[in-house]
Amino acid sequence: MSLLVVEGLRKAFGGVRAVDGISFRVEAGESVAIIGSNGAGKTTCFNMLCGQLKPDAGRIMLAGRDIAGLSPHRIWRRGLSRTFQVAATFRSMRVRENVQLALLSHRRRTHGLWRPVVGLPAAEADALLAQVGLAARAEQPVAALPYADRKRLEVAMALANAPRLLLLDEPTAGVAAGERRALMDLISDLVRTRNIGVLFTEHDMDVVFGHGERVIVLHEGRLVAEGPPEAIRADPIVREIYLGTGEQTC
Amino acid sequence: MSFVVVQALTGLADAASLFLVAVGLSLVFGVSRIVNFAHGSFYMLGAYAAYSASAAVGGGLLGFVAGAATATAALAGLGLVVEVGLLRRLYAAPELLQLVATFAVVLLVQDLALAVWGPEDLLLPRVPALSEPIIVLGHRLPLYDFVLIALGPLVLAGLWLLLSRTRWGILIRAATEDREMVAALGIDQRWLFTSVFCLGAALAGLGGAIHLPREPANLMMDLGIIAEAFVVVVVGGMGSMAGAYLAAVLIAELRAFGIVLFPEITLVLLFAVMAVILVVRPYGLLGRPDVAGPQPSSFDPHPASAARQGLRLAIVAGLVGLVAVPLFAGGFTLQVMSEIFIFALFAASLQFILGIGGMISFGHAAYFGLGAYGAALAVHHLNASMPLALIAAPLVGGLGALVYGWFCVRLSGVYMAMLTLAFAQITWSVAFQWYDFTGGDNGILGVWPAPWAASPSAFYYLSLAVVTIAIWLLRRISAAPFGFALRAGRDAGDRAEALGVDVRRQRWLAFSVAGAAAATGGGLYAFLKGSVFPDVLAIPMSVDGLVMVLLGGIDRALGPLVGAATFTGLKITISSATDLWRSLLGGIIIAVVLIFPRGILGTVGGQRRGGAK
Amino acid sequence: MLSVHGLETCYGSAQALFGVDLEVADGEVMALLGRNGAGKSTLLKSIIGLVHPAAGSIVFAGEEIAGDPTHRISRHGIGYVPEERRIFTGLSVAENLAVGRRPPGGSGAGWTAERIYELFPPLSAMRRRRGGAMSGGEQQMLAIARTLMGNPRMILLDEPSQGLAPRVVTALANALEGLKRQGMTVLLSEQNVRFAERLADRATVLETGQVRWVGTMAAFAADIEAQHDLLHV
Incomplete structure (x- = not known):
């Protein structure tokens, strides 16, 4: 059984078919990239997987159970975790507290009224922070973190519920070129050791071809190509509509 | 026909x-x-x-x-x-x-x-x-x-x-x-x-x-129409002219028929219709979601932290000082200070949803007032003793907040502000019009404390104890997982949802907790004054609370107390000297907004904090 | 005509531009190339004042405009066509044009709705259609047309060919060539090198917020290695 099975996913906004019948699979431990120009339907597709949008039609089976149309917090509890294109962290908290909150949520303890957060799973939070290389910054306010470190923090938060599937929305966007590789290597290591399936969108082709074991190409809401990176790189249709080097473009 | x-x-x-x-x-x-x-x-x-x-x-x-x-x-x-x-x-x-x-x-x-x-x-x-x-x-x-x-x-x-x-x-x-x-x-x-x-x-x-x-x-006329206009705008859909007309006709017709057919429940009817519309169409009859997109309030909060050692010492010293006050102060001073404590709790409960929850309530007086009426009505109709009445207060206010809050937390930003205000105005109207039960604008008199709490110093200690415990509980909740999850929803709602936090539920519960806390203050207030009038539910009371929070500083632990003390002190000194209290208050608000948007403590303490980073 | 020097722009704590220099001469079409996230859009937004640069200078027609409010920069004679096009979806085509209309300045070309419809014939047939009911290509034409109505001396075009079908891209390129013949100065941000090659005289290539390559468009188009290095194509 595949970890994620998407079948016939559709979503229209006022007559515009943003996602027009997409089907694909992701296996456990596999890393899949979704590419496509702006407006191709990547973000809409992502938002449906995470529960921020309700699909008009189609099924989203996570480990055999349909999650289509559930609210984001329910989907998270089923084992799908995500990061955001613009790193979303809790800016009024310290670095460690961000991770603590994610851990508390995983244990359904966010309604605790009495014991202060300070002492709650701090050791585990620190362990997660150490894995993303932020151990030394645990006490700092998030606002003081450089942007690339906020992306790392988001990864640590996303791992707090021991997810089965991780969705990364442009994981290296806004990160300086020199730090991209380190960030992606980190993510690859973490998911490999935990056998997590990864689905990511990305504009940086180095990242796509370097870290995606399989690449899915969307165009105008449809899946137009799917395959290993070498095949996609050579695919003439993909070259024309996305990579922009087709012969008949003008 | x-x-x-x-x-x-x-x-x-x-x-x-x-x-x-x-x-x-x-x-x-x-x-x-x-x-x-x-x-x-x-x-x-x-x-x-x-x-x-x-x-x-x-x-x-x-x-x-x-x-x-x-x-x-x-x-x-x-x-x-x-x-x-x-x-x-x-x-x-x-x-x-x-x-x-x-x-x-x-x-x-x-x-x-x-x-x-x-x-x-x-x-x-x-x-x-x-x-x-x-x-x-x-x-x-x-x-x-x-x-x-x-x-x-x-x-x-x-x-x-x-x-x-x-x-x-x-x-x-x-x-x-x-x-x-x-x-x-x-x-x-x-x-x-x-x-x-x-x-x-x-x-x-x-x-x-x-x-x-x-x-x-x-x-x-001013506050009467603004509350109705808010209802019309929210029901019709923000930014829609035709929606405004439709909603204005709807509200006016409901009133026209309601007054004749069900004079007692006209307001409840209005409330019910508005509630149903907002549940079915959260952006109003003809509103579009894209116009109504929530805008996060843009206060730049400080990193949360448990009370620092110095602050903790200061609080203990301050409490010891306050306990000693009745030894040398007169009855009037003690009464004024009791009032300050009560308002500090009111402001602290508002700060809880505003500062940590990011929810703008313009009708927080509803819960303070429900507490006051809850206590007074318990005494008046049920002959309840003071302790029982003081327990009834948070129950009534908390229940009100639970019901109103269920609707309010579905909206955010100014929409939420308008809806909270509309609910408060409805509650005020009920208290004002339901003569047989609430005494209308004659209020409820004779809500006196039990004999053991009747002396100014006894009531002072009672207020100090209740308010201290209630504020301490609020602080405790803020530092507990509940408070963090609430804060997470404010900082980055989508992120919190994607970490399994049911943000709307968290906000709803927080709103109810704040309502119960405000109502606790309201109950004390009824006994302090010996009476209750519809004023405790009115818009100016809600705004007083907001001004206290802003004066003290929205993100400061001691903000509510400092704000309540400054505000009440100013009000007492100025209204004894001039009739222009409202103008002065207006001037103070404008000064706060334009010159000290971070409040007294924020302005005084900002430098030090900034340097520590 | 436009001279950018040492421009630095940040979004919060994420820096997007690191000391960018750029010169565009009067009547020239300058291509601004680079991959997604290279800083092209940020550079255009910094010029038009939608984001405020943290450091550096922007001189247009001899006047420093960095830090001015957007409407004033626009009135200096800079037109801006954003990547998302940002058509007023509730307004008709004619109304969208009316929002952009401003009397010609000293060297203005005196654009009228009629001349616009000549340049973009498809728009003429849909004057009363709502912006929200138009296709991507039509919206792109309208976005450019709306900007021309303000009689700018220079226009900033952010990825005009993006997401458009090849046939529409050709029509767009024809219209832009017409504009170029009339002497319009253009700063054209693009990922599509073939499209840029057809229009641009010179090219500036950005990578991670820095200028990596400046020269003639022909030279860049011929330099397969540079294209591979900088654009990964």
């Missing part, structure tokens, strides 16, 4: 002025994203201006027309002054500050109207040409009702033409969609904002003028 037609016509006539006020509010919001509290004050001034102008011309039909024209023009002028003088400085400020600043204008206008026109209701002398009866199905209706019935659609059509056929209108519609792009096309938005604000103010002035033949001008 004829009854239905006549009531329907009366309702339609009633809808006219409500529509004029609401549509202006909606237009201004669409372009500038500011919810103008003072819009009801413009309506009131319109009525007064029309009265004076009509009298100057010598009354009659000419006087009425002159009055309406004067009101429209005068309010357009006042709109210009307010926009250029105040709002223009606030477009980039957080929503809460914008709302509070426009409320300052409400206060200034109240004193101005009192000074110019006096406290008496001013009734426009009968205009024979307008009261000419018209027979409809055997009932006599004044001609003027038909003028009003025609006026609503006429104004709607006029506005529609203005917005669709003039360059100005096209620019306004473009700016409502995308202000940045309008600027990139070389258009200076400042004059667009100013002109649309003037138009909105003029419409409100006209609304006041045309209402004058039906009801006298009085000093309570």
Whole structure:
């Protein structure tokens, strides 16, 4: 059984078919990239997987159970975790507290009224922070973190519920070129050791071809190509509509 | 049958002025994203201006027309002054500050109207040409009702033409969609904002003028209409003119039929209809979600932390000091200080949802007042003892917050502010009108403390103990997982949802906790004063709470106490020296908003914190 | 005509531009190339004033405009066509054009709605259609047309060919060539090198917020290695 099975996913906004019948699979431990120009339907597709949008039609089976149309917090509890294109962290908290909150949520303890957060799973939070290389910054306010470190923090938060599937929305966007590789290597290591399936969108082709074991190409809401990176790189249709080097473009 | 037609016509006539006020509010919001509290004050001034102008011309039909024209023009002028003088400085400020600043204008206008026109209701002398009866199905209706019935659609059509056929209108519609792009096309938005604000103010002035033949001008018109206009705008859909008309008619018809058919529950009916509409269509009848997109309040909060060692010492020392006060202070001082403690709890509960939850409540007095009424009614109707009544208070207030909050937390930003205010206003109206149960505006008297707590010093200790425990609990909750999850929802709602936090539920529970805490203060307040009046539920009380929070600093642990003490101290010293308390309060608010947006503690302590980073 | 020097722009704590220099001469079409996230859009937004640069200078027609409010920069004679097009979706085509209309300045070309419809014939047939009901290509034409109505001396085009079908891209390129013949100065941000090659005289290539390559468009188009290095194509 595949970890994620998407079948016939559709979503229209006022007559515009943003996602027009997409089907694909992701296996456990596999890393899949979704590419496509702006407006191709990547973000809409992502938002449906995470529960921020309700699909008009189609099924989203996570480990055999349909999650289509559930609210984001329910989907998270089923084992799908995500990061955001613009790193979303809790800016009024310290670095460690961000991770603590994610851990508390995983244990359904966010309604605790009495014991202060300070002492709650701090050791585990620190362990997660150490894995993303932020151990030394645990006490700092998030606002003081450089942007690339906020992306790392988001990864640590996303791992707090021991997810089965991780969705990364442009994981290296806004990160300086020199730090991209380190960030992606980190993510690859973490998911490999935990056998997590990864689905990511990305504009940086180095990242796509370097870290995606399989690449899915969307165009105008449809899946137009799917395959290993070498095949996609050579695919003439993909070259024309996305990579922009087709012969008949003008 | 004829009854239905006549009531329907009366309702339609009633809808006219409500529509004029609401549509202006909606237009201004669409372009500038500011919810103008003072819009009801413009309506009131319109009525007064029309009265004076009509009298100057010598009354009659000419006087009425002159009055309406004067009101429209005068309010357009006042709109210009307010926009250029105040709002223009606030477009980039957080929503809460914008709302509070426009409320300052409400206060200034109240004193101005009192000074110019006096406290008496001013009734426009009968205009024979307008009261000419018209027979409809055997009932006599004044001609003027038909003028009003025609006026609503006429104004709607006029506005529609203005917005669709003039360059100005096209620019306004473009700016409502995308202000940045309008600027990139070389258009200076400042004059667009100013002109649309003037138009909105003029419409409100006209609304006041045309209402004058039906009801006298009085000093309570402003807050009365603003609450209804908020309901109309929320129900009709923000930014939709046709929606505003539809909702104004709906509300006016409900009232027209409700008063005849179910006089006791008219308000409850209004509430029920509004609630149903908002659940089914959260953006109103004709509203679009994209116009209503929530804007996160943009306070820059400090990293949360458990109370620092120094602060903790200061608090313990302060408490010891407060315990010693009755040893040397007199009865009056102790009473004032008890009141300060009670307000500190009120402000702390508001700060809890505002600062940590990011929820703007403009109707927090509802829960304080429900607590006060809960305690007083328990004493009055059930002969409850003081401890029982004090337990009843948070139960009643918490329950109210649980019910109202269920609706309110579905909205955010200014929408939530408007809805909380509407609920508070409904609660106030119930207390005001349900004479048999609440005593109406005579209030409930004889709510005295038990003998053991009757002396000023005993009541002082009681207040100090209850308030200290309640605030400590609130702090405790803030530092516990519950508070963190709430804060997470405020900082980055999508992120929190994607970490399994049910943000809406978290907000709802927090809203209820805050309601119960405020109500605890309300219960004490009833016993401190020995009585309860509808004032404890009214909009000014909610705003007092907001000002206390802002004065102290929205993100400061001791903010509520400092804010309550400063505010109450100022109020007592100033109102004994002058009648212009409201103007002064308005001035204080504007000063806070423009000069110390981070409050007293934030301004004093900001430097030190900044250096520590 | 436009001279950018040492420009630095940040979004919060994420820096997007690191000391960018750029010169565009009068009547020239300058291509701004680079991959997604290279800083092209940010550079255009910084010029038009939608984001405020943290450091550096922007001189247009001899006047410093960095830090001015957007509407004033626009009135200096800079037109901006954003990547998302940002058509007023509730307004008709004619109304969208009316929002952009401003009397010609000293060297203005005197654009009228009629001349616009000549340049973009498809728009003529849909004057009363709502912006929200148009296709991507039509919206792109309208976005450019709306900007021309302000009679700019220079226009900033952010990825005009993006997401458009090849046929539409050709039509767009024809219209832009017409504009170029009339002497319009253009700063054209693009990822599509073939499209840029057809229009641009010179090219500036950005990578991670820095200028990596400046020269003639022909030279860059011929330099397969540079294209591979900088654009990964």
